[in-house]
């Protein structure tokens with residue numbers, strides 16, 4: 001029996017780097033995985049490869065969430081695990097406090113924070129029926145740091161960090177054991193990270209590879225992490241091995257948080 005035998009797991013951003021790795025590890029561990037994403041083609045392809053289900057989802061839309069949660073609940077009769085992994089990087093070129101347009105600010109907050117809130121909101125009633133469940137929210141190391149070149153992203157991830165604690169307390173009321181934890185990756189090799197290095201390189205007038213080397217000076221391990229480095233942690237937080245863990249924050253960052261970044 002796998003670590004997630006028979007658990008029903010809904011993974012948003014499951015067509016992407018971290019969500020995709022998480023979906024794979026969960027499927028291998030015996031979970032019935034449903035990938036949900038905007039990127040239908042990649043999402044369906046991965047779902048087929050790993051024997052998962054797929055649901056089109058725009059995390060910013062409450063109606064979209066209601067439809068997906070209802071569909072998964074109808075098919076499987078419950079949802080044991082929600083991974084809020086969908087996210088966008090914002091803008092490292094025009095993202096300072098003075099250059100961030102209200103439109104950009106709202107876009108980043110809508111996906112990263114509203115999307116996570118709506119997922120928690122719609123899955124909680126389903127988990128309440130069982131009296132237990134596990135929600136894992138992907139925040140970022142950016143939630144701990146000033147992010148002066150991308151203010152919307154940092155604010156959205158700090159919001160996810162705090163929301164996680166409120167959900168954890170709400171999920172423990174009346175004897176319930178609905179756990180909620182946040183994961184804070186540093187720099188992990190995905191499409192998003194490649195795009196971030198491209199943008200930082202553009203601003204600094206260096207190549208993306210040089211931007212990467214500059215950023216790795218802040219990371220004691222001196223290298224970028226792999227999606228599985230995050231996926232294994234999420235797997236732990238999703239399965240019963242972590243049954244006494246809730247409202248906690250977990251960094252996966254090669255030691256970045258140990259370094260004075262001033």
Ligand SMILES: NC(=O)c1ccc[n+]([C@@H]2O[C@H](COP(=O)([O-])OP(=O)(O)OC[C@H]3O[C@@H](n4cnc5c(N)ncnc54)[C@H](O)[C@@H]3O)[C@@H](O)[C@H]2O)c1
Pocket residue numbers: 012013014015016017018019036037038039057058059060085086087088089111112138139140141184185186187188189190191192193
């Ligand atoms: N890669 C890193 O270094 C890193 C570091 C810290 C935090 N994160 C966070 O991890 C999460 C996953 O990022 P990733 O690196 O895998 O990036 P990614 O771009 O590979 O994956 C993000 C996924 O989210 C989906 N998505 C975007 N908007 C959506 C929407 N409105 N509705 C549904 N799906 C949507 C995309 O289609 C994509 O599949 C994000 O929240 C990101 O902020 C990543």
